Amino acid sequence: xxxxxxxxxxxxxxxxxxxxxxxxxxxxxxxxxxxxxxxxxxxxxxxxxxxxxxxxxxxxxxxxxxxxxxxxxxxxxxxxxxxxxxxxxxxxxxxxxxxxxxxxxxxxxxxxxxxxxxxxxxxxxxxxxxxxxxxxxxxxxxxxxxxxxxx
Amino acid sequence: xxxxxxxxxxxxxxxxxxxxxxxxxxxxxxxxxxxxxxxxxxxxxxxxxxxxxxxxxxxxxxxxxxxxxxxxxxxxxxxxxxxxxxxxxxxxxxxxxxxxxxxxxxxxxxxxxxxxxxxxxxxxxxxxxxxxxxxxxxxxxxxxxxxxxxxxxxxxxxxxxxxxxxxxxxxxxxxxxxxxxxxxxxxxxxxxxxxxxxxxxxxxxxxxxxxxxxxxxxxxxxxxxxxxxxxxxxxxxxxxxxxxxxxxxxxxxxxxxxxxxxxxxxxxxxxxxxxxxxxxxxxxxxxxxxxxxxxxxxxxxxxxxxxxxxxxxxxxxxxxxxxxxxxxxxxxxxxxxxxxxxxxxxxxxxxxxxxxxxxxxxxxxxxxxxxxxxxxxxxxxxxxxxxxxxxxxxxxxxxxxxxxxxxxxxxxxxxxxxxxxxxxxxxxxxxxxxxxxxxxxxxxxxxxxxxxxxxxxxxxxxxxxxxxxxxxxxxxxxxxxxxxxxxxxxxxxxxxxxxxxxxxxxxxxxxxxxxxxxxxxxxxxxxxxxxxxxxxxxxxxxxxxxxxxxxxxxxxxxxxxxxxxxxxxxxxxxxxxxxxxxxxxxxxxxxxxxxxxxxxxxxxxxxxxxxxxxxxxxxxxxxxxxxxxxxxxxxxxxxxxxxxxxxxxxxxxxxxxxxxxxxxxxxxxxxxxxxxxxxxxxxxxxxxxxxxxxxxxxxxxxxxxxxxxxxxxxxxxxxxxxxxxxxxxxxxxxxxxxxxxxxxxxxxxxxxxxxxxxxxxxxx
Ligand code: FES
Ligand code: FES
Numbered sequence: 001x002x003x004x005x006x007x008x009x010x011x012x013x014x015x016x017x018x019x020x021x022x023x024x025x026x027x028x029x030x031x032x033x034x035x036x037x038x039x040x041x042x043x044x045x046x047x048x049x050x051x052x053x054x055x056x057x058x059x060x061x062x063x064x065x066x067x068x069x070x071x072x073x074x075x076x077x078x079x080x081x082x083x084x085x086x087x088x089x090x091x092x093x094x095x096x097x098x099x100x101x102x103x104x105x106x107x108x109x110x111x112x113x114x115x116x117x118x119x120x121x122x123x124x125x126x127x128x129x130x131x132x133x134x135x136x137x138x139x140x141x142x143x144x145x146x147x148x149x150x151x
Numbered sequence: 152x153x154x155x156x157x158x159x160x161x162x163x164x165x166x167x168x169x170x171x172x173x174x175x176x177x178x179x180x181x182x183x184x185x186x187x188x189x190x191x192x193x194x195x196x197x198x199x200x201x202x203x204x205x206x207x208x209x210x211x212x213x214x215x216x217x218x219x220x221x222x223x224x225x226x227x228x229x230x231x232x233x234x235x236x237x238x239x240x241x242x243x244x245x246x247x248x249x250x251x252x253x254x255x256x257x258x259x260x261x262x263x264x265x266x267x268x269x270x271x272x273x274x275x276x277x278x279x280x281x282x283x284x285x286x287x288x289x290x291x292x293x294x295x296x297x298x299x300x301x302x303x304x305x306x307x308x309x310x311x312x313x314x315x316x317x318x319x320x321x322x323x324x325x326x327x328x329x330x331x332x333x334x335x336x337x338x339x340x341x342x343x344x345x346x347x348x349x350x351x352x353x354x355x356x357x358x359x360x361x362x363x364x365x366x367x368x369x370x371x372x373x374x375x376x377x378x379x380x381x382x383x384x385x386x387x388x389x390x391x392x393x394x395x396x397x398x399x400x401x402x403x404x405x406x407x408x409x410x411x412x413x414x415x416x417x418x419x420x421x422x423x424x425x426x427x428x429x430x431x432x433x434x435x436x437x438x439x440x441x442x443x444x445x446x447x448x449x450x451x452x453x454x455x456x457x458x459x460x461x462x463x464x465x466x467x468x469x470x471x472x473x474x475x476x477x478x479x480x481x482x483x484x485x486x487x488x489x490x491x492x493x494x495x496x497x498x499x500x501x502x503x504x505x506x507x508x509x510x511x512x513x514x515x516x517x518x519x520x521x522x523x524x525x526x527x528x529x530x531x532x533x534x535x536x537x538x539x540x541x542x543x544x545x546x547x548x549x550x551x552x553x554x555x556x557x558x559x560x561x562x563x564x565x566x567x568x569x570x571x572x573x574x575x576x577x578x579x580x581x582x583x584x585x586x587x588x589x590x591x592x593x594x595x596x597x598x599x600x601x602x603x604x605x606x607x608x609x610x611x612x613x614x615x616x617x618x619x620x621x622x623x624x625x626x627x628x629x630x631x632x633x634x635x636x637x638x639x640x641x642x643x644x645x646x647x648x649x650x651x652x653x654x655x656x657x658x659x660x661x662x663x664x665x666x667x668x669x670x671x672x673x674x675x676x677x678x679x680x681x682x683x684x685x686x687x688x689x690x691x692x693x694x695x696x697x698x699x700x701x702x703x704x705x706x707x708x709x710x711x712x713x714x715x716x717x718x719x720x721x722x723x724x725x726x727x728x729x730x731x732x733x734x735x736x737x738x739x740x741x742x743x744x745x746x747x748x749x750x751x752x753x754x755x756x757x758x759x760x761x762x763x764x765x766x767x768x769x770x771x772x773x774x775x776x777x778x779x780x781x782x783x784x785x786x787x788x789x790x791x792x793x794x795x796x797x798x799x800x801x802x803x804x805x806x807x808x809x810x811x812x813x814x815x816x817x818x819x820x821x822x823x824x825x826x827x828x829x830x831x832x833x834x835x836x837x838x839x840x841x842x843x844x845x846x847x848x849x850x851x852x853x854x855x856x857x858x859x860x861x862x863x864x865x866x867x868x869x870x871x872x873x874x875x876x877x878x879x880x881x882x883x884x885x886x887x888x889x890x891x892x893x894x895x896x897x898x899x900x901x902x903x904x905x906x907x908x909x910x911x912x913x914x915x
Contacts, residue, residue, distance in 0.1 A: 033170020097645025
């Protein structure tokens with residue numbers, strides 16, 4: 001079936017099956033920042049923003065994403081906040097294999113819009129973004145700086 | 152030092168975080184056939200008959216392969232130096248299946264749905280056999296590998312894959328003389344790697360008819376060699392390329408799906424790709440070797456260790472990948488910690504079972520051995536009434552000392568003699584103790600309600616590559632603008648090794664890091680490297696890079712002297728300019744001249760390195776936990792680690808390596824439970840059932856470095872990738888003892904096990 005998605009501010013037409021996930025559809029569009037890590041909605045590496053809120057693209061259907069606005073890191077290239085959090089992560093060396101990177105960046109980016117101020121709150125909010133490489137603390141150091149929160 | 156000991160950003164970080172196509176699946180041709188494997192539903196069975204006719208005739212199916220389509224060539228999936236110390240006990244496809252998830256048939260179709268459908272249409276008539284599911288009874292069970300034609304197995308009839316034994320001094324006599332003897336038995340689980348990117352590979356035939364395989368692998372050169380063997384095609388006709396990898400931790404130190412994608416490409420001539428599902432990663436790739444370890448320690452009345460005895464039974468699952476070597480590392484990377492004993496004995500067996508094969512996993516046996524040894528040390532300390540820190544300080548290895556074990560136990564064979572040239576373990580322990588506040592905390596057990604706190608510690612060592620076996624090499628090429636290409640076989644699997652190797656080259660050449668462009672892991676374009684395992688890249692490949700850069704410097708001087716018409720002694724290259732007695736020329740102008748107008752020559756240097764020794768990094772670890780006596784839940788509160796990895800080339804990346812490894816170790820200690828059902832089916836085969844730590848599960852972690860200078864390492868560096876994983880099981884179990892007086896023997900320490908032990912202690 002033919003659908004139209006609004007991705008990173010652009011209308012994209014594509015041909016999908018009713019069962020095609022948003023994850024698969026976005027990869028079809030060449031948005032390789034959207035990655036798959038599991039089959040059970042457990043890892044968070046497939047996170048994208050739908051109407052500015054983080055969602056798991058692996059368990060959303062492409063069809064249902066019509067009429068919403070989808071954002072991936074490719075669409076934030078020029079965004080100041082996004083650049084800053086990416087830079088912070090790089091400066092901390094918090095990007096190891098980097099596979100989880102874009103999904104974490106997006107979640108943190110959406111966090112800034114919510115004005116969360118305590119470290120615990122941040123940690124709770126990010127609990128679904130798993131990372132097997134970094135042990136999380138370097139990410140936290142980078143995020144703390146970005147969110148301008150203390151201990 | 153200008154460019155090393157600097158926390159610069161990773162050279163590939165920006166692209167990866169920006170979502171540029173970088174990983175295997177991003178790069179696969181869009182028209183790739185989708186390759187799927189039919190896997191065994193039984194833990195042990197013989198394939199009587201297999202009917203693929205319906206699957207073959209399904210529209211969109213390009214090919215179906217069974218064991219009859221592969222030459223019967225035994226091999227090992229283990230990506231190790233050649234000849235491999237692992238037995239050749241596997242075939243690409245076989246008429247026997249030996250674990251749930253073992254490969255039965257290969258399907259390639261135009262898309263995923265068709266491939267899945269075709270899998271269901273294959274009819275297999277299995278003769279179901281009785282599986283061996285308890286490794287402690289494996290030796291007395293019927294053979295899992297009765298077949299002819301395999302090699303390197305210790306005893307096929309008894310299911311003994313490998314065995315090893317060594318002793319120094321007379322252990323029995325020595326133990327008899329000891330004032331205190333401690334016996335301790337532990338069990339470790341089949342931890343899963345759970346790298347975020349599942350195994351992925353694609354292959355195609357290039358315009359010259361050569362097979363190109365792009366794969367998420369830690370060992371591209373080993374993959375090329377193994378593919379050549381298994382597919383029976385000349386090595387020169389294969390090119391293996393490693394793009395960016397989404398983590399490996401040892402799980403990608405083997406050939407996995409590459410064989411099947413390549414076989415499909417060879418058969419059909421078409422590009423093919425195979426991406427493992429998460430279930431396949433859990434069931435059909437690798438796990439850590441579960442072990443049963445018995446340790447006996449003997450000391451005099453003051454706590455001076457006199458004898459260590461370690462006996463291991465290890466479970467390699469269905470195939471003997473990394474079986475002997477992980478066994479030996481459990482001893483060789485732990486026993487030398489206490490090097491002044493009079494007698495040491497180490498013996499062990501690795502047996503087959505019908506479980507998911509075990510293989511390489513960060514720590515590689517050392518973490519299992521560390522859990523046994525370092526919790527036994529804690530028991531000894533409490534028996535002696537001695538502070539566990541004191542007991543370590545009394546006995547642990549020091550700079551300038553050696554251990555006979557370095558020579559006796561290598562990896563799968565004899566090791567290499569080594570006098571420890573850099574070891575700041577004493578300082579690591581001192582500093583850790585102070586930062587943690589050990590002395591105040593050790594004797595207190597703060598309680599609030601049902602929650603009790605406790606503290607524990609452990610020390611560890613690892614290695615830097617495999618001495619006299621692993622080789623790294625590098626090529627440096629001067630470009631016409633004065634920049635350099637650095638070509639290395641070394642495999643960056645997310646660790647940042649491309650970055651630190653560029654830093655090492657930059658330091659040697661005295662040029663900014665951005666002028667060194669690293670390119671790694673392409674068997675056509677980069678020189679040989681055994682790959683990223685055994686904490687090797689910084690030390691082994693790093694030394695190769697340093698040598699290549701030194702040669703390059705010399706080449707520049709040499710050609711400068713030709714240009715200036717003077718002797719080499721009169722020429723200096725300072726990184727920016729080539730300076731002669733009367734002239735000076737910026738490097739870029741020199742390079743332009745060299746390539747376009749005068750004495751035209753390509754400057755290119757190459758060097759390799761094999762360690763004569765594998766200098767160990769060391770660390771101390773101190774942890775605090777909170778245990779809820781009502782629920783049995785253990786919560787990590789704080790973990791302080793102090794590491795000596797020589798001079799860290801990139802302190803940030805070194806720190807993140809240790810932090811990441813510690814969290815994997817904490818996962819192993821507390822959360823990562825592996826469960827099989829009575830038929831041998833892995834129940835913890837998804838990220839829902841197998842729980843890796845989230846950011847709320849780990850407590851505070853502080854990593855500190857005590858710098859030593861390793862004279863044989865590049866700019867004093869040693870490797871650091873694995874050591875962080877070694878201590879959490881022991882340190883946490885020691886903290887549990889400190890909190891509530893129970894000894895946990897069996898990883899992971901789940902609330903059920905804690906409650907059970909508490910009940911036993913209270914006598915009901
Ligand atoms: S792929 Fe793991 S949560 Fe979506
Ligand atoms: S950096 Fe590898 S999973 Fe997060």
